[in-house]
Amino acid sequence: MDKFSLDRDWKFYNGDFELPETKTHTECYMAAKAGGAIGAASPDFDKSDWETVNLPHDWAVYNEFEEKWGPSQGYKKRGKAWYSKRFRLDESDRDKQILIEFEGISSYATVYLNGSVIGRNFCGYNSFVVDATDMALYGDQVNDLVVFVDATQIEGWWYEGAGIYRHVNLYKKNKLHIAHWGVFVHPIRKTVDVWDAATDTTIENSSYENKNFRLKTYILDKEDNIVGKDEKEFSVAGGNKIEVNQSILTYSPLLWDIDAPNLYTMVSELYENDSLVDSQKNTFGFRTIAINKDNGFFLNGRHVPLYGTCNHQDHAGVGVAVPDSVNEYRIKLLKEMGSNAYRCAHGNPNPEILDYCDKYGILVMDENRNFNSSADGIKQVQDMVMRDRNHPSVVMYSLFNEEPLQGTPTGRKLAERLQCEIKKLDATRFLVGAMNTGVTTDGGACDILDMTGFNYITHTYDDFREKYPDMPMLGSENDSAFQTRGVYKTDHSKNIIDCYDSEAAPWGNTYRDGFKQVDTRPHIMGLFIWTGFDYRGEPTPFEWPSIGTQFGIMDTCGFKKDAFYLNKAFFTDEPMIHILPHWNFADGEEVRVMTHTNCSEAELFLNGKSLGKKNVDKYDMADWFVPFEKGTLKMVGYIDSKEVCSDEVSTANAAKKIIITPQNEFVYDSCDDAVIFNISVVDENGVSVPTADNLIKFTADGGEIIGVGNGDPNSHEADKAEERHLFNGLCQVIVKQSDGAENVTVTAASDGLESATATVKSVANENKKIFIPSVNEKYIAKWRQAVDLSETRPDPNVKIEDHDMNTWGIVSVGSGYDDKFKNVTGYGLYKTTVNINENDNFIVFRELTGNEVEVFVNGEQKFKGDCQWGRKVEINVSDVNGDADIVVIVNSTKADGNGGISKPVVITD
Structure with a gap:
């Protein structure tokens, strides 16, 4: 299996197009055929003036805030849009399976490929795969991948963004291959030291003949040592798949654990026949999980209270098109807080x-x-499990x-159906x-899953x-503080709330x-x-003018609110104290x-003078009311009367x-x-200024x-800009590295402040992405062709009758x-009609072949010549504007010769 990225250089149109009217029999006939998509989905549609964008891409985040678009989606317009990427596949790929994820x-x-629908998806959160094998073109021919996105469809009551907001990957596989998402590793602990890395592998044969194969499977540790292996031989019929189950014993592996x-x-x-035809690598871990109605969750036999957070996808500045490194930044912050x-929330996440x-x-x-058991609903659940298991x-x-419906008989049936579908694919998770609502209602879904x-x-x-003493319980969503x-x-009146955990x-x-x-109920x-x-x-x-929530333990940039330290005090045992x-x-x-602390006592000092030591209630914390006096406020935490940690804040002067x-x-x-580059300001003493609101450029x-x-x-303020005001002393800028740059350097400046510069090195990545380049040309792909050759030269002005689908075929040229x-x-004779606009100057036939070839534009002969060895021909059409009839006559005078429009035809400026 070879994996490539399709993230770069898409053409994007923000909006929709009215479909052209199919007035004639010919137009209807051609539109009804494979490859016959009309409008923007057609390979012949002119996309040259569309915007060029890279993925991930969220077009909604570029829009202004407008009250008319409503609070749920953050007062941002969404709508409909089109994406297109034109690319080539090697001739050597012709016998491979081509998947797009x-x-x-x-x-x-x-999703369209070369004028045919190859897939549809009805959820904004699941990953999905389309099989492009049958519609793909190879060699000089260009593939036109088009995606229509309807973001008027609402699945959430939060900002969902709009567009192809995650990565797009292309996979090339041999006919005999491991199915996509087809490897499932589910380790089973046999004894204290022995594990069975049970592995189910689906082998797919997309050829039409029987295949014999050998599957070799082995486990590598972090030093690439083989710590377990197995081999099996099977056969699979043409056009079928088979699941191979393997038991791979591993001895004393290191366990995956939160710590x-x-x-x-x-x-x-x-x-196949001792030749390696496919390979995959899947990361996994050895661990056990269990739940108990009285004692909660267990990981590797150890009781672990779940200290979790719910999280939507978006981040400041980028909407839902979040770079991988930004997602890592967010996960690291949660881990730092002690969250495990x-x-x-509320959908299948970005896989990274x-x-x-x-x-x-x-x-x-x-x-x-x-929550849906239709074919599409079932597929969404299956995609989630297959991808993530x-x-x-x-x-x-x-x-x-x-x-x-959760507390109703209907909800119960839906839950039972989805549960059944999941267990078929993965019975190892809860x-x-x-x-x-409905948790104590009879006949609902509350008691049929593994936990409520x-x-x-x-x-x-x-x-x-x-009522349900044997049912495990979980706080699946808590607080909303x-x-x-x-x-x-x-x-x-200003839509702001204090950080004392008061509301x-x-x-x-x-x-x-x-x-x-939760903490006082151990079950x-x-x-x-x-x-x-x-x-x-x-x-x-x-609501307006607020455009985002205030539920977060951190804000949209990941800047810590005081709640970060409050929850860290709840979640961690290492002595800590935070003053606010x-x-x-x-x-x-x-x-x-x-104070936010996990210490039993805390003492407050102002400019070195104690303002009293207090016992700290585990849940309520402790506070003091202090007349403000410039200087330094310090708080000390004690356990068993011993000082174990401290924190302090000082008065800041004007930002410098x-x-x-x-x-x-x-x-x-x-x-x-x-x-990410985080920005703050300090005074002449290096003290951070927590109230600063300077505009930073x-x-x-x-x-x-x-x-x-x-x-x-x-x-x-705009998310896409080169400036931002500080909010309570902080702002953030996100920079994407440019290919080949040795460093990424950011400079921040503001009137009246000393500017700053920071540099991050660029390093090579051993898992560097291989990007498939785009081909940004206008192609003339669809032609009508006389079914039979004629002995005499045909009339270039011949009229094709509207009802004639039999003496004039529909063909693609250039292959x-x-x-x-x-x-x-x-x-x-070949004939087509194309639209020539004011920026189009030439029609380029990359290669015409024949003993004598003629090219006509609107009845006028533009070329005549010998092309028996293949010849590139450029036709000047700068004097043409609007629809143009193009006719090519090829005369082959030798039976052992060749003929045709043998390479692609493009329109250039």
């Missing part, structure tokens, strides 16, 4: 997120978007979220439904436990109360806080000072200097990798600025010699 498109998508996420690689090699679990959860040791609730981080699948998920409704915890980063006085949604809890509700296996990060859309608790607020207030103003903090030490070269060398943000939920001229002599 879309990791995610928002929302509904129709030590050890990973192994399963290598699958497929041989990640809920994909699961890679990072594997890498850093975070348990995942993988969630299905649509090798990730050791994935420990449960969520079938639904807050569905109105199944859950995230419920906000509770979205808020903490008041039902005990009633449910009494509000905070505006850097704000310490609530002002609803939550009517249906939710503060962080402190929400944690207490509840954990909680998933809503949310890890602020997100665009659903601007609760306010900052220390910039008016003289004499009474300020509430609060910009500070840039890159979030990566390096960036991968020529991989479309990106790096950016320039980038060695990269392209792809987004800016500051985490302000009320800001209407080589025309078989009509094989071993015969005579005249052949």
